[in-house]
Amino acid sequence: MWKLTRPDNQHDKLTRDNLLDLEDHRLVRIESVQEDQRQVWVLTRRGHGEAKKLLEPKGIRVSVLREEKYDPVTGELLGTGYDDHAAAVTSTAAELHRAGIGHRLGFQTEIGHRLGSGFVQRADLVVRAPAAGVPVMLLEIDRRTEDAHDLVQKLHQYWEWGRLLPKDADKRTVELARSRPDAIEHVDHEKRLWRRVYPPTGREGLVPVAFVFADTTEVKVANTVAVLEEAGRRYWAPRRYDTLYPKAVTARDYRQAVPVVVTTLEQLQEHGGGAAVRRCGGVAAAGTGRRADADGRARQPRRPRPLPRPGGPRRHGGQAAPRRAAGGGAPGVHAVRAQVHRRALGGDHRAPDRRTGRGQDRVRPVPR
Template sequence: MWKLTRPDNRHDKLVRDNLLDLEDHDLVRIESVREDQRQVWVLTRRGHGEAKDLLEPKGIRVSVLRKQEYAPDIGELLGTGYDDHAAAVTSTAAELHRAGIEHRLGFQTEIGHRLADGYVQRADLVVRAPEAGVPVMLLEIDRRTEDAHDLVAKLRRYWEWGRLLPKDAGKHTVDLVRSRPDAIEHVDHEQRLWRRVYPPTGREGLVPVAFVFADTTEEKVANTVAVLEEAGRRYWAPRRYESYYREAITAKDYGQAVPVVVTTLEQLQEHGADAAVWRRLGRTGEQTLTVALDNPDGDVLFRDQEARADAEEKQRRVAEREAQRPVCKRCGRKFTDQRWEETTAHRTAWSAGDVSVCGTCYADDVAREEAAEAARLQAAAPPQSEDDPEPGRGRGWIRRRA
């Protein structure tokens, strides 16, 4: 609590005095003393009850009561084996809070994620800091007490949990997912279980996971990260986009991946959680947290590249069409689209005349033909006598007189 509430205070006298006062009221107790002589305090049953009454109505979850149990044979206090781990978790939360990543009461620990087979994968720490650009992130704090492949198994479980459907999912969606193993990838994230639990991440993919290593050597961290990167590639690595313009697309599809970042508690304490101390699996070098979580080569780049490739493809097709456009054998001008269609379409080609000439030349041909036909008709008509009355006039007079 001292590290979380007073991260910049090097002296814990104020916190210690308050803990002693709470101890006098049977609200807290000392569970153990660490190697550096710092004391680990926990809530008593009475203190745990009061904390729940105070915090849970405000939406703040209280951890499980640490019962005071002793080994029957040696009388040693049980349940203290995770003290160093719990301290590392609290220290990580304190460093995140000091960097402005989450409010001190916004952290949650030991949050369970139930898989389809009933196994519950518990996150050491859950951070929700939308103001800092991290709407949600799951953290695993490892003091190198676990094998690297155990961490890969945890990553796999988070990936599997992100692919589950809620119990009230629609029948059509359930049938689709049951039809084949990868069908869930065609179900939008908004219809999956994880979106009922956590807010949208603001980025592609599933809920990001951070591995924070503490109390270990750089060599061990490097070896563990190498195993995570290689053995866990299926779960964190992006894929190629399925696109017609495959060669023009270098963007990567992060839609089904778990973004994974790694750092050490020592780096967080030395440089701060807002510094460039986070490394994203699949990348080299360290970045700030939000930059590490962002996907500059993701969907935004894909849309841009696809739009550019689409425009270039249209230009190429136009150029190819222009190269094929017929040229009038008489005047040398290119056919218009209308004349080109007239000479090639089955419904109009039979009446298009000379299909080797353009529309203008064809119109001249039609005009000449019409003029020649008019001259022929005029030449074939009998000559009219000058003495003949106008047609119809004489007959009209006779009828009126009769």
């Protein structure tokens, strides 16, 4: 937490003193202690109410209250298994803040996105850093406690949420969206629900999603990314433009896709803003603030034209074709000059047939 609140400090003494003072006023409490002796602090009910009064008038949403519940038989605190995940989320926010991405008040946790079915998909972390070129980004932190297909399901739910309309949408837009399954793709993003919640991203597509893996190996990350790219291709992959010249237009349409990037918490802790980031369908790039695709479109590489061979063009047998002499043809080839015979525009230009008397076409020999 001290990396997020006091990134310039070399130790956490000042942050710890502030937490102890808040604990004396019953605003925070220690929920658990990790194996590395790190303490997980959460807001109490009183502190949660004070935070809402302070932050919600400024447009900052406060996460859900972590209630203090104990097992009636053993007396152990319930819900402590989530503490490792909460620590990874806080560490991710701290490393992004140290890299210059996002203000300390620009991070929000457990932000819900309600789907049409009533299900609420909660993002682990929401980052808003317009100064760093990231107006908004949804982050999912995974300690490899979730199956890869569960992450694909989350990506699908974010894609579905980006296609919803607000409740007060005009009747014409609603009728257009209900006319056929893909009709929502013809509705501008400014009329959709996600534009009521988040600012424009500055690029094509829906709200970008980042998957951050923590406490795992490179092999597991590679296997998970392979499943994301294959099973989730419908949600992140671009499409061809609907044009009459599909071979001439090589650009891709990202307007209905969810931009997806992948990195690890260890990369953020070691390299900060220069951490290796991989984009689904693309290549790994260094720098979390960079855009893997500048214009949001992937272009097909053009085939290089073959260079001319020395000695002129080749024949089928591999021998060089004889060069044409100036003012004449190649040796052994007779040039034939065609003579044009002009005729009058009117009248019959066919010679009469001796048997029928009717005109017929006659080919005049070319005089030599």
